[in-house]
Amino acid sequence: MSPSPRTPVLVGAAVADQRCDDPREALEPIALMIAACEAAARDAGSRALLARIDRVAVPRGFWLYPDPGRIVAEHFGAAGATTLVAEFGVLQQTLLADACRAIAAGESDVALVTGGDAKYRSLRAERAGVTLADTVQGDVRPSQVWRPHDVLWSELEWARGLRMPVGYYALLESALRHAEGLSLEAHARELGRLYADFSAVAVGNPHAWRREPTSAEAIATPGAANPMLAFPYAKLHTSSWNVDQAAGLILCSLERARALGIPDERLVFPLAASESNHMLPVCQRDSLAHSEAARIAGQRALTHAGVEARALGPVDLYSCFPVAVRLVAEALELDPGRRLTVTGGMPFAGGPVNNYALQATARMVEVLREGDGAPGLVSSVSGMFTKQGFGLWATEPPARPFAFEDVSDAVAMASPARPLDAEPDGEARIVGYTVLHEQGAPARAIAVCDLEGDARTVAFSTDAALMAAMMREEFCGRVVRVSADGAFQSS
Incomplete structure (x- = not known):
């Protein structure tokens, strides 16, 4: 059966990058986005697309433009386009999936999704004492602003000292390590092996930020260059x-x-998209070593597309930290040892804030066009592994019409929240932990702990000897004593 005229299709995809030592010669973020969009039109072979844009969606970056989509639309002569900004905490995949949905529904005919940032330019300017003059829009607002419906962390996590994402993801990593039965040494080797393979892919990606190979040993070994x-x-x-x-x-x-x-x-066709927007703080998740959200959302997309995981061609799993890759690979039951990136991953290909899924999808388009017809999958993550999204793409029209499903309700039913006790006093069992560092030195240990019954707490320690032991021995599963102020010590 011939596909519907309203079938959404991705026709142009491109990335733009720069590495200027003199920040005064570098493009500002909005100019980089425009350059990427112009390249995407060239990729499609039709600049006429740009003037026909009726919708521009942009995920929030570090830039200060209130309505970057308006700047882009007006630049291309599409001043009447609807503009959208998705704030931090909204899946990047949502922008692509909703554009496909709108096209299929007849609400849009030509949609543009763009984003990016210029943090290297900002860093060079700061070091050189140079003041940058970026575009100022004034008092304008996008047609739509999407925001997460809840918080990304609990007050207790914040109070105990968990602030940056790296701490949350490291804590999840420890739980997964323990569930796998890996020693600390074997685990370090496994993470080194995983990301060395990502680095090897980045070497062959013309858009990667870091194209020199990085060995597993270098990744696994902390030091001055790898604090x-x-x-x-x-x-x-x-x-x-x-x-x-x-x-x-x-x-x-x-x-x-x-x-x-x-x-x-x-032409590259979206087969299906799915996402979980259920929001549950890390410390309240029943399992820190498994993701029901990734399992349910991933399976829903694969089922609609009629694709089995083992039949997937290229895959790119969101790679802000290794545990994000490992939990999704486990949830999708991907073959052990298969390649999990087309870009080289966020440490090596580059991870412009809140935009990597767009970079990965652009590269996926290139890989699929050169491939054997097998469909490709791109995953997306938001928050503290809070939300998960999936997009399936192929060079052949889908057997079934494109579908975009939100599985949040199903995930919520499968993910009961553990109650929190902010003032425990007694024994607790560690289910996940990390040791936060400042300037390369241990500063604070954070542990999520099971209490008697169903309750959880988040505890901390600044004891130097205890922190050293936690980096030398496995502490997941150990019983510790937690006082009412949240401090813990060996039992």
Whole structure:
């Protein structure tokens, strides 16, 4: 059966990057986005697409533009376009999936999703004492602003000293390590192996920020060039957001693509998208070593597309930290040893803040066009592994119409929240922990602990000997004594 004229299709995808030592010569973030969009139109072979844009969606970056989509739309002569900003805590995949939904529903004909940042430029300017003059829009607002419906962390986590994402993800990593039965040494080797493979992919990605190979040993070994941030994570385990990168993706209806004469070999079809927006703080999750949200959302997308995980071609799993990759790979039951990135991952390809899923999708389009027809999957994560999203893409039209499903209700039913006790006094069992570092030195240990019954607490320690022991021996599963102020010590 022929696909519907309203079938959404991705026709142009591109990235833009720069690495200017003189920040005065570098493009500001909005100019990088425009450059990526212009390149996406060239990729489609039709600049006429740009003037026909009726919708521009942008995920929030570190920039200060109130309505960046308006700047982009007006630049391309599409001043009447609807503009949208998705704030931190909204999945980047949501912007792509909703654009596809709108096209299929006849609400949009040509949609643009773009985003990016220029943190390297900002960093160079700060070091050089240079003041940058970015575009000032004035008092304007986007047509729509999307925000998360709840908080990304609990007050108790914050009070105990968990602030930056690296601490939350390191804590999840410890729980997964314990569940797998790995020693600390074997675990360090496994993370080194995983990200060394990502680095090897980045070497072959023309858009990657860091294209020199990085060995498993270098990744696994903390040091001056790879300082420990939150045990077991050192710098090379984490996203590189001090980059100047942007992406532009142009989607339209199949009938519009045909009318503009876009060749079939440029077309990439969304098969299905799914996401979980259920929000539960890390410390209240029943299991820190498994993700029901990733399992349910991933399976829903695969089922709708009629694709089994083992039949997937290229895959790119969101890689802000290794545990994000490992939990999703486990949830999807991906074959052990298979490659899990097309970009090289966020530490090596680059992770412009709140935009990596767009960068990954642009690269996925290139890989699929050169591939054997097997569908590709891109995952997205938001918050503290709070939300998960999936997009399936292929060069052949889908057997079933595109579907975008939110599985939050199903995830909520499968993910009961553990009650919290902010003033425990007695024994507790550690289910996940990390040791936060400041300037390369241990500063504070944080542990999520099970109490008697169903309750949980978050505890801390600044005892130097205890922190050293926690980086030398496995403490998940150990019983500790927690006082009412949240401090813990060995039982």
